[in-house]
Amino acid sequence: MRTRIGTVAVCIALAGAVAFLAGFLGASNHDQVAWRAQSVDGGDAVLNDAVWGGGLYSAVGSGGAILTSPNGVDWTPRKSGSTDDLFDVAWNGHRFVAVGDGVILSSEHGGVWTYRSNANSGGLTSVAWGAGTFIAVGSAPGRSDGLVMTSSDGILWTEVDVSAPEPSAIDFAGGYFFLSNGEALLRSSDGRSWQVVLGRSFSAIRAVTEANGRYVAVGDDLACISGDGAEWRCQANEIGLSRDVIAARDRFFAASHAVYSSLDGLNWTLSLAEGPMRGLASSSRGLVAVGDQGVIASGDVLPIFEDGFTSGDLVAWSDHEPHCSPTPTPTCCHPTPTPTCATPTPTPTCVTPTPTPTCDYPTPTPTPT
Numbered sequence: 001m002r003t004r005i006g007t008v009a010v011c012i013a014l015a016g017a018v019a020f021l022a023g024f025l026g027a028s029n030h031d032q033v034a035w036r037a038q039s040v041d042g043g044d045a046v047l048n049d050a051v052w053g054g055g056l057y058s059a060v061g062s063g064g065a066i067l068t069s070p071n072g073v074d075w076t077p078r079k080s081g082s083t084d085d086l087f088d089v090a091w092n093g094h095r096f097v098a099v100g101d102g103v104i105l106s107s108e109h110g111g112v113w114t115y116r117s118n119a120n121s122g123g124l125t126s127v128a129w130g131a132g133t134f135i136a137v138g139s140a141p142g143r144s145d146g147l148v149m150t151s152s153d154g155i156l157w158t159e160v161d162v163s164a165p166e167p168s169a170i171d172f173a174g175g176y177f178f179l180s181n182g183e184a185l186l187r188s189s190d191g192r193s194w195q196v197v198l199g200r201s202f203s204a205i206r207a208v209t210e211a212n213g214r215y216v217a218v219g220d221d222l223a224c225i226s227g228d229g230a231e232w233r234c235q236a237n238e239i240g241l242s243r244d245v246i247a248a249r250d251r252f253f254a255a256s257h258a259v260y261s262s263l264d265g266l267n268w269t270l271s272l273a274e275g276p277m278r279g280l281a282s283s284s285r286g287l288v289a290v291g292d293q294g295v296i297a298s299g300d301v302l303p304i305f306e307d308g309f310t311s312g313d314l315v316a317w318s319d320h321e322p323h324c325s326p327t328p329t330p331t332c333c334h335p336t337p338t339p340t341c342a343t344p345t346p347t348p349t350c351v352t353p354t355p356t357p358t359c360d361y362p363t364p365t366p367t368p369t
Contacts, residue, residue: 032302033261033287037274039294040075041065046085047290049244049279053091056110057281059290060086060098068110072288072298080105080113088136088279092129097154099124099136106154117157122147130172135191137167137179146181150191162186162194174210176229178217185217187229197230207254211247216265218242218254225265235266248282249301255280259289259297272297 041047047061057069064082069075080086086100096113098105104117104124122140124147134154140147146166151157164181171178178197179186185198185205198205204219215226220241224234244255252262259272259280277291287299 033271033299034302035259035272035274035297035299036073037272037295037297038073040067040296041077041294043294045294046292047278047294047296048086049088050281050288050290050296051089051091051096052281052283052288053093053096054109057283057288058089058091058096058098058107058110059279059281059288059296060089060100061290061294062086064100066098066105066113067296069288069296072286072296075296078107078111078113081115087124088126090127090129090134092134092154095154097127097129097134097136097151099127099138104136104149104157116155117149124149126167126169126171128170128172128177130175130177131190133191135170135177137170139166139168160192162192164194169206171208173208174213174215174229178205178208178229180205180219185232195230197226198224198232198234206241206243207245209245209247209252211252214265216245216247216252216262218245223254223262223266223268233266237266237268239268243278244280246280246282246287248287249303251301253280253282253287253289255289255291272299 045061045063045065047059047065050057050059055070057072059067062085064080064084064086066078066080066086067075068078082103082105084101084103086098089096089098094108096107096110098113101123102118103115105113106116107113122138124136124138126138127134127136132152134151136149138147144165145161146164148160148162148167149157150160162179164179164186165183167179167181169180175189177188177191179188179194184196186194187197188194204222205217205224206219208215208217210216213227215229217224217232221236221238222234223237224232226232239254239260240256242254242256246253250263252265253271254260254262254268255277256275258270258275259277260268261271262268272289274295274297275291277289279290281288287301289297
């Protein structure tokens with residue numbers, strides 16, 4: 001529900017309250033994300049990626065680190081059974097799969113993880129689920145064509161050949177797999193037949209996502225958009241090396257030396273200064289960013305509305321006590337009702353203690369004697 005605010009004083013009071021809450025929660029005034037950052041796992045692990053599935057966020061990182069959380073705030077370390085670095089994690093609706101240096105792990109509920117493969121002594125850097133298949137990519141010693149492995153269930157894995165030298169990243173977005181191999185971006189609907197969609201001049205693509213028919217790819221100081229995943233328009237930017245990109249609510253988010261947000265996929269604005277960040281995950285419960293020194297930031301993504309409108313639910317503020325920001329006392333020539341700061345929902349509701357406006361009337365001219 002959207003409510004039109006007609007009184008100028010109420011608009012000022014509401015804007016003050018929003019600004020106060022944004023500062024209190026560490027939110028960006030531009031994209032209205034209420035971020036909370038913390039360091040977990042002793043601050044030692046480099047967390048490389050996170051995914052949402054089965055009612056949990058699962059994050060993976062260096063030294064075999066795995067953590068899970070139901071809400072993005074409270075995290076539980078899990079035993080991976082491996083000391084190898086883990087670089088990526090995916091979910092297929094029934095099972096998590098994590099990949100890393102010579103290892104593939106799987107878990108049905110995120111709590112107990114099982115060793116599945118040593119990936120032919122290769123290093124797997126990325127994994128994705130789509131079209132009924134897990135695809136994991138990386139490199140192997142003494143091989144120039146890279147390492148690509150597939151699995152229908154995350155348990156039994158088969159090595160395949162895609163003739164792509166050292167693929168480093170793979171994503172599934174908008175019905176297609178997208179594979180980056182350091183020289184080009186390739187697209188496939190089934191993981192077997194691949195088509196080059198971006199050539200060598202745009203070799204720095206590291207992650208791809210899609211929302212509402214718009215594909216967005218990010219890389220080294222670069223962002224690209226496409227309407228079909230085949231024809232791309234790219235633009236240089238200054239957000240640095242982007243390692244991940246996702247869509248959440250009505251915008252896109254990229255993980256770099258910080259977290260950036262964009263409405264169109266090309267123009268980016270700082271959302272969270274904490275970093276460096278390496279992976280992103282989203283769900284109906286919010287947004288999670290993971291990065292160096294065990295840093296995990298969770299955020300409530302608020303919708304962006306036109307000027308003069310406010311949200312009818314403001315769910316992201318439900319756990320915090322709101323405070324009204326002081327507003328200037330209006331002046332007038334006729335009495336007006338005392339303005340109140342009232343959110344059009346039961347929570348939060350506040351009343352600005354604004355003094356009753358005083359009216360300025362002309363001073364009577366004394367009658368001449």
